[in-house]
Amino acid sequence: MKRAIVLLSGGLDSYTAAAMVGTLGFSLDALTVGYGQRHARELESARAVAGALGVERHLELTLDLRAIGGSSLTSDAAVPRDRDLASTDIPSTYVPARNTIFLSLALGWAEVLDARDIVMGVNALDYSGYPDCRPEFINAFETLASVATRAGVEGARFHVHTPLIGMTKAEIIRRGLTLGLDYSLTHSCYDPAPSGRPCGRCDSCALRAKGFAEAGVADPLLPR
Amino acid sequence: MKRAIVLLSGGLDSYTAAAMVGTLGFSLDALTVGYGQRHARELESARAVAGALGVERHLELTLDLRAIGGSSLTSDAAVPRDRDLASTDIPSTYVPARNTIFLSLALGWAEVLDARDIVMGVNALDYSGYPDCRPEFINAFETLASVATRAGVEGARFHVHTPLIGMTKAEIIRRGLTLGLDYSLTHSCYDPAPSGRPCGRCDSCALRAKGFAEAGVADPLLPR
Numbered sequence: 001m002k003r004a005i006v007l008l009s010g011g012l013d014s015y016t017a018a019a020m021v022g023t024l025g026f027s028l029d030a031l032t033v034g035y036g037q038r039h040a041r042e043l044e045s046a047r048a049v050a051g052a053l054g055v056e057r058h059l060e061l062t063l064d065l066r067a068i069g070g071s072s073l074t075s076d077a078a079v080p081r082d083r084d085l086a087s088t089d090i091p092s093t094y095v096p097a098r099n100t101i102f103l104s105l106a107l108g109w110a111e112v113l114d115a116r117d118i119v120m121g122v123n124a125l126d127y128s129g130y131p132d133c134r135p136e137f138i139n140a141f142e143t144l145a146s147v148a149t150r151a152g153v154e155g156a157r158f159h160v161h162t163p164l165i166g167m168t169k170a171e172i173i174r175r176g177l178t179l180g181l182d183y184s185l186t187h188s189c190y191d192p193a194p195s196g197r198p199c200g201r202c203d204s205c206a207l208r209a210k211g212f213a214e215a216g217v218a219d220p221l222l223p224r
Numbered sequence: 225m226k227r228a229i230v231l232l233s234g235g236l237d238s239y240t241a242a243a244m245v246g247t248l249g250f251s252l253d254a255l256t257v258g259y260g261q262r263h264a265r266e267l268e269s270a271r272a273v274a275g276a277l278g279v280e281r282h283l284e285l286t287l288d289l290r291a292i293g294g295s296s297l298t299s300d301a302a303v304p305r306d307r308d309l310a311s312t313d314i315p316s317t318y319v320p321a322r323n324t325i326f327l328s329l330a331l332g333w334a335e336v337l338d339a340r341d342i343v344m345g346v347n348a349l350d351y352s353g354y355p356d357c358r359p360e361f362i363n364a365f366e367t368l369a370s371v372a373t374r375a376g377v378e379g380a381r382f383h384v385h386t387p388l389i390g391m392t393k394a395e396i397i398r399r400g401l402t403l404g405l406d407y408s409l410t411h412s413c414y415d416p417a418p419s420g421r422p423c424g425r426c427d428s429c430a431l432r433a434k435g436f437a438e439a440g441v442a443d444p445l446l447p448r
Contacts, residue, residue: 063287068329070336092375097332100372103294104328108321129416133378140368147364148324150314151357 001027004117004161005106006055008032010045012186012208013121013164016131016176018053021119023179029113030055031106035098036066036074041196045187052185053198071095072190079191081201083214090129091203093190099132103141107158111151119161126169127212128203138162169211177217184220198222225251229383230279230328232256234269236432237345237388238409240400242277245343246389247403253337254279255330259322260290260298265420268269276409281316285329295319296414301421302414305425309434314353317414321358324418327365331382335375343385350393350435362386393435401441408444422446 006018006024022028030053032046042059046106050058063135066074072092073079080091099122099180122133131137146152176183188208189198198205198221212219228250230242246252254277256270267284268314274282279410291296296304296316304315323346330342341373346357362384370376400407407413414434422429422445436443 037384059291061288061291064285065332067283067285068333068336085235090377094374095332096335096374097328097372100328100331100368101325104321104324107324108289108294108319109292111320112292131374132372136371137368140371144324144364144368146363147358147360148321148356150318150320150355153314223264 001025003027003029003113003115003121005110005113005115006030007102007106007121008046008050008058008205009121010049010186011121011188011204012040012122012176012183013172014187015049015053015170015181016172016179017119017121017161017163019176019179019181021117021161022053026117028053028055028119029057029109030059031109032058032060032097033102033105034062035095036064037075038079039187039190039192041192042187045185048185055098056143059109063101065095065098068096070199080095080196080203081199083203083206085203085206088129090131093128093203094130097132098209099130099137100141103160107145107149110158111149116151117159117161119179121164122162123164123167123169125166135162135165138165164189168214170214173211173215182220186221225249226252226341227253227337228256229337229339230254230336230343231326231330231345232270232274232282233345234266234273234410235401235412235428236345236407237343237396239273239277239345239410240344240396240403241343241385241387243403243405244343245385246277250341252277252279253281253333253339254283255333256282256284256285256331257326258286259319259406260288262297262303263411263414263416266411268341269409276406281364283333285433287325289322289406290321292320303426305423307427309427309430311448312353316443317352317427321356323361324365326337326352328444329349330374331369333342334382335373340375341383341385346386347388347393347396350431356360359386362389390395392438394438397435397439397441404431406444410445
């Protein structure tokens with residue numbers, strides 16, 4: 001059985017992407033990074049999601065990106081609220097080089113596990129305009145992986161699966177529901193209350209709400 | 225004054241590379257990663273070298289690559305001794321995706337500091353055959369950096385300086401000595417004794433010894 005490493009955040013996208021790749025016959029291992037994100041609550045969701053997916057291993061790494069800063073997710077700067085999602089500006093929640101760092105870690109683990117497949121729930125449609133969620137980034141990383149590793153030098157080609165990259169949030173949610181996913185396990189909010197309650201106003205909450213609304217289903221995280 | 229981020233290990237290569245780029249008029253910041261390497265003693269050397277270079281900031285990050293494993297540098301597997309340096313085999317000291325991970329971290333910090341230059345002491349001549357020390361790897365990373373970051377999307381191009389990549393170890397040492405570098409501050413051994421004393425038999429010790437011998441100077445770390 002082929003093995004794939006999934007970058008699992010605890011949000012609904014990576015959960016759905018993992019489940020979709022699972023249907024292709026891959027055995028899944030999950031990698032989650034505690035990077036000093038203000039919504040560290042998502043790490044608990046990542047554990048719950050990993051359990052629901054039945055991954056073989058769930059590796060949690062800790063890396064203090066607050067020491068690097070440069071983002072409202074890794075500093076005390078305010079997370080933008082009620083932002084125009086149609087804006088092409090890259091918001092302050094962008095974390096410099098985050099997906100490059102995460103994919104590099106997944107690449108190292110993939111090489112050790114003799115896996116050639118990595119799964120990432122990036123989306124370039126209902127998203128915040130982050131540069132490292134776009135197809136050109138994924139393609140450049142795949143090219144890098146083949147020259148960066150012993151496996152690559154020996155002829156292996158790594159593939160980064162991004163099954164959601166061209167889907168709307170509503171399509172993602174509908175697809176996940178047909179796969180029987182339990183979105184009550186997930187966490188999306190960038191700036192939750194200490195209780196864990198979503199703020200409802202950050203990009204991540206807004207995109208989630210738009211997705212559930214367009215899919216015509218209720219978000220199990222919200223009170224009815 | 226332009227700013228460059230140097231990946232500083234505590235060995236002689238990154239020290240020399242940093243000093244060489246310093247002569248080009250860059251102000252230097254240093255990034256060192258404690259990744260669970262068995263020769264964690266090199267972190268002390270990195271601090272000493274950072275001081276000698278007069279870097280503006282020295283950021284130390286911790287990342288447990290032992291959890292990923294796959295290398296004799298991050299596990300209890302034996303470090304190879306007395307290896308044939310002419311062999312084209314990639315030895316067990318190769319750490320999967322290490323330089324991809326390190327460059328990604330440097331890229332994130334560079335973006336935050338508004339720097340476009342990263343310095344790495346990789347060498348593809350007197351080296352252990354690691355894939356992520358070769359020009360094709362560096363070129364692929366530069367390409368990735370321009371699509372991975374907000375700065376890249378806005379038109380910035382990142383440059384990874386690798387001034388040592390085509391030099392012999394003897395040439396590196398001679399160059400460093402003309403720049404007044406103090407190699408007694410450095411540490412190279414992969415498998416030092418608890419006292420910090422180099423083993424003298426790992427690749428890193430062997431390459432260092434070859435370099436000093438060919439340069440016709442004594443290694444200040446060794447007893448006369």
